[in-house]
Amino acid sequence: FERKKILVLGAGYAGLSTVTRLQKILSFQDADITLINKNEYHYEATWLHQVAAGTIHWEEAAYPITSVINTQKVRFVPAEVTAIDRDAQRVETNQGEFEYDILVVALGFESETFGIEGMDEYAETITNPETSVAARQEIERNFAKYKTSNDPRDISILVGGAGFTGVEFLGELTESIPALASQYNINYEDVKITCVEAAPSMLPMFSDELTQYAVDFLESKGIEFKIGTPIVAANEKGFVVKVNDEETQLEASSVIWTAGVRGNSLMEESFEGAKRGRVITKPDLTIEGYDNIFVIGDVAAVMNGEGENARPWPTTAQIAMQMGDHAAKNIKEKLDGEKMHGFSFDDKGTVCSLGPDEGIGVVFGREVKGRRAAFLKRVVDTRAVFKIGGPFLAYSKGKFL
Ligand code: FAD
Numbered sequence: 001f002e003r004k005k006i007l008v009l010g011a012g013y014a015g016l017s018t019v020t021r022l023q024k025i026l027s028f029q030d031a032d033i034t035l036i037n038k039n040e041y042h043y044e045a046t047w048l049h050q051v052a053a054g055t056i057h058w059e060e061a062a063y064p065i066t067s068v069i070n071t072q073k074v075r076f077v078p079a080e081v082t083a084i085d086r087d088a089q090r091v092e093t094n095q096g097e098f099e100y101d102i103l104v105v106a107l108g109f110e111s112e113t114f115g116i117e118g119m120d121e122y123a124e125t126i127t128n129p130e131t132s133v134a135a136r137q138e139i140e141r142n143f144a145k146y147k148t149s150n151d152p153r154d155i156s157i158l159v160g161g162a163g164f165t166g167v168e169f170l171g172e173l174t175e176s177i178p179a180l181a182s183q184y185n186i187n188y189e190d191v192k193i194t195c196v197e198a199a200p201s202m203l204p205m206f207s208d209e210l211t212q213y214a215v216d217f218l219e220s221k222g223i224e225f226k227i228g229t230p231i232v233a234a235n236e237k238g239f240v241v242k243v244n245d246e247e248t249q250l251e252a253s254s255v256i257w258t259a260g261v262r263g264n265s266l267m268e269e270s271f272e273g274a275k276r277g278r279v280i281t282k283p284d285l286t287i288e289g290y291d292n293i294f295v296i297g298d299v300a301a302v303m304n305g306e307g308e309n310a311r312p313w314p315t316t317a318q319i320a321m322q323m324g325d326h327a328a329k330n331i332k333e334k335l336d337g338e339k340m341h342g343f344s345f346d347d348k349g350t351v352c353s354l355g356p357d358e359g360i361g362v363v364f365g366r367e368v369k370g371r372r373a374a375f376l377k378r379v380v381d382t383r384a385v386f387k388i389g390g391p392f393l394a395y396s397k398g399k400f401l
Pocket residue numbers: 009010011012013014015036037038039042043045046047048049079080081082106107108109126127165168264266296297298299315316317318319320351
């Protein structure tokens with residue numbers, strides 16, 4: 001009797017949820033489980049807007065992977081995956097090759113710039129701890145420069161996109177930028193923060209009343225919105241926008257692009273049919289033609305509905321964690337020779353924070369705003385840590401204040 005080799009790629013919300021569930025429901029004899037991740041730590045991607053704004057240090061949003069896995073049952077290998085060979089059942093990494101009987105692909109998201117000229121070169125993004133720290137440092141460097149340059153562009157910040165990431169980042173800036181300004185003896189009134197959004201309205205998943213609440217709050221803190229204003233290029237001066245066929249240069253020294261995500265680009269290289277780094281999964285979370293490969297989290301397109309009306313669910317941490325949990329249960333069923341179950345998303349709602357004390361959201365079908373929403377957001381953030389790492393991790397990493 002040979003123990004089946006289970007290989008999990010990525011220790012984000014999806015991969016860690018899979019492994020922490022597997023280690024509960026499988027015994028050592030059942031399987032040989034290996035987890036591969038680029039870094040030795042897991043980071044809370046959902047807290048990265050705080051890292052980028054400087055309201056938390058990146059290490060507050062990270063913890064060692066070995067602190068949540070049972071190393072008696074799971075082998076953790078810090079390595080970067082470079083290729084997946086489905087037919088040879090082999091994964092290549094910068095630390096060698098790994099074979100598998102069952103593969104779980106949970107390699108997460110990247111920033112999507114839609115090929116916009118200059119964006120990769122001139123804009124910062126909020127994609128992982130490194131890019132988020134770089135965004136924060138860019139803002140700080142430019143504020144410091146202003147002391148000698150007196151150039152208003154050095155205390156101007158452009159944020160591209162008013163999706164969840166953009167709006168949550170703006171919320172954090174309302175907290176961190178007044179403090180940064182006072183540190184450099186700069187009048188906050190002189191700081192210019194502008195958010196540029198292509199669509200005619202923002203956050204369409206919320207009611208007009210909730211969205212207006214968010215806009216009013218952020219505007220009251222001095223943020224300016226340019227809605228219905230697509231960004232068509234980025235350059236050393238800032239963003240170029242195009243409205244009614246007319247191009248305008250918006251100027252700022254700090255430029256942050258938060259206008260889109262895609263799945264890991266490794267997906268296109270290893271899975272035909274992957275679009276924007278996402279592969280359509282079957283209801284049991286395996287993929288067409290390979291019932292031993294599970295694709296979960298932001299690299300998966302999980303359909304909501306059937307036939308022509310089917311649309312993928314938005315890629316979120318909430319769904320990534322539920323998919324990880326479900327994939328683990330299906331793996332156990334597979335090993336036991338039982339029929340695997342279809343995944344269904346239990347949508348508990350969405351909260352969009354606007355800094356530490358404000359927010360908007362819909363939770364269990366009810367609208368919330370203000371301090372209550374901000375409190376619920378901290379509950380959601382703490383719950384995610386608790387679900388993966390249990391009470392001790394929640395105690396050390398949770399947001400209780
Ligand atoms: P990821 O979290 O991206 O994890 C992927 C893991 O794989 C990472 O550890 C990465 O280092 C590793 N990896 C990548 N490439 C390789 C490689 N080649 N080799 C080895 N390892 C690799 N969602 C919500 O539900 N609620 C929120 O409030 C929320 N807030 C957000 C705030 C921000 C600022 C952002 C950017 C996103 C937010 N999201 C939120 C979305 C959420 O973060 C993602 O949907 C979620 O992170 C997806 O989880 P994942 O496990 O699929 O991928």
